[in-house]
Amino acid sequence: MIQGKSFSRRVFRAVNGVILTALVLSCLLPLWYTLCISLSGKSAVAGGMVSLWPVDVTLSSYEAIIKDAGFIRSAGISFCRVVLGTAFSLTVIVLMAYPLSKSKREFPWRDAFMWILIFCFLFNGGLVPWYITMKNYGMINTMQGLVLAGGVPVFNVILVMNFFRNIPKSLEEAAIMDGAGPWMILLRLILPISKPVVATVSLFTIVNYWNEFFQGLVLATTERMYPLQTYIQQMVVTLNMTNMTLEQYQKVSKLSNQGLNAAKIFVALLPVLAIYPFLQKYFITGITLGAVKE
Numbered sequence: 001m002i003q004g005k006s007f008s009r010r011v012f013r014a015v016n017g018v019i020l021t022a023l024v025l026s027c028l029l030p031l032w033y034t035l036c037i038s039l040s041g042k043s044a045v046a047g048g049m050v051s052l053w054p055v056d057v058t059l060s061s062y063e064a065i066i067k068d069a070g071f072i073r074s075a076g077i078s079f080c081r082v083v084l085g086t087a088f089s090l091t092v093i094v095l096m097a098y099p100l101s102k103s104k105r106e107f108p109w110r111d112a113f114m115w116i117l118i119f120c121f122l123f124n125g126g127l128v129p130w131y132i133t134m135k136n137y138g139m140i141n142t143m144q145g146l147v148l149a150g151g152v153p154v155f156n157v158i159l160v161m162n163f164f165r166n167i168p169k170s171l172e173e174a175a176i177m178d179g180a181g182p183w184m185i186l187l188r189l190i191l192p193i194s195k196p197v198v199a200t201v202s203l204f205t206i207v208n209y210w211n212e213f214f215q216g217l218v219l220a221t222t223e224r225m226y227p228l229q230t231y232i233q234q235m236v237v238t239l240n241m242t243n244m245t246l247e248q249y250q251k252v253s254k255l256s257n258q259g260l261n262a263a264k265i266f267v268a269l270l271p272v273l274a275i276y277p278f279l280q281k282y283f284i285t286g287i288t289l290g291a292v293k294e
Contacts, residue, residue, distance in 0.1 A: 032052070033050075033051075033052070034262045034265055034266070035054075035262070035266060036050050036051075036052065036053060036054045036055075037050055037258055037259055037262040038061050038062070038259055038260075038262035038263040038265075038266060039054035039057050039058065039059070039061075039259075040054045040055045040056055040057070040058070040259060041055065041056030041057075041058050041259075042259065043056070044056045045258050045259050046258075060259075061259045061260045061262070061263035062263050062267075064260060064263075065232070065260075065263055065264065065267055070223060070226075070231060071228075071231065071232075073224065074226050074227060074228045074230070074231035074232075075228045077143070077146075077225065077226070077227050077228070078209075078210060078227040078228035078229070080143060081143065081146045081147060081209055081227055082206055082209045082210055082271075084143065084147050085146075085147040085150070085151060085205065085209040086202060086205045086206055086209065088147055088148070088151050089150075089151050089152070089153065089156070089205045090198065090201065090202060090205065092151060092152050093152070093153070093156050093157050093160055093201060094160065094186070094191070094198075096117075096152075096157050096161075097157050097158075097160035097161040097163075097164055098164055098186055098190065100113060100114060100117075100157070100161045101161045101162075101164035101165045117154050117157060117158070118154075120154055121154035121155065121158075127218075131218060131219075134149065134219060139219060140219055140220075140221060141219070141220055141221055141222060141225045142219075142225075145215075145219045146215065146216060146219060146220075146225075146227060149215045149219065150208065150209070150212065150215065153204070153205070153208070156201045156204055156205065159197060159200070159201060160194070160197050160198075160201060163194060163196075163197040164190060164194070167190065167193065167194075171189060171193075172185055172189070172190075175188075175189050203275070203276070206272070206275065207272055210228075210229070210268070210271055210272060211229060211268065212227075212229065213227065213229035213230040213232075213233050214230075216229065216230035217230050217233070217234070228267075228268070229268060232264045232267070232268070
């Protein structure tokens with residue numbers, strides 16, 4: 001019987017290993033192929049000669065992106081947007097989630113505010129009213145507009161709220177008996193033990209601000225205020241061939257649109273890949289504890 005269980009366990013682990021390996025490869029191979037495309041020459045990409053290794057290795061696609069003053073400026077705008085937006089969004093999320101995690105006896109208006117949040121989560125006023133509102137508040141061509149436009153993600157508020165609800169009430173009761181007020185309880189007790197969900201929401205917020213390009217396209221009427229993703233998205237579209245020198249035209253002619261797009265993907269991935277390892281250990285815990293209310 002013991003040998004049978006041991007054999008079944010080995011078979012299960014082998015099958016599980018094969019399935020997990022296949023899932024990992026299904027995620028990594030497209031990224032690897034995209035990297036190979038970005039490093040290959042134009043003729044090799046156009047001829048479909050690239051498979052698992054780069055052909056005619058060249059960095060011309062990356063040089064076309066990086067050797068550009070507009071790229072550096074847009075990258076700086078995106079970094080400022082991520083830093084300011086993450087700080088603002090986390091502050092608002094925590095300040096909204098904490099009172100909403102209370103019982104109706106402690107916060108009588110809880111249900112009314114929750115219904116407002118759910119309604120805003122499911123519906124929006126439309127693009128044109130949103131743009132008119134942003135324009136009337138003077139948010140066009142400003143960093144405030146890029147930050148505040150998506151500063152209150154309702155899904156993250158609900159995630160943090162459910163996490164706060166799972167914190168034992170006895171901890172807050174003990175803090176109240178020791179003379180702690182609401183602000184001290186939130187800052188000195190609740191937040192220190194909420195690192196998993198704060199790290200998870202931070203990752204969501206950073207990725208959202210970094211990858212978002214449409215708001216930059218709508219709220220910025222000049223290229224000087226484009227965030228990085230908007231600038232990259234528009235770079236090839238607005239390429240002006242008439243004002244190029246002979247040397248610039250020769251460099252552009254060596255580029256493949258497919259290779260250039262592949263390079264864009266990796267440029268956009270680098271910041272997220274750099275911070276993800278530091279937040280990974282909190283990610284699963286924050287999702288599971290914040291998503292389910294026992």
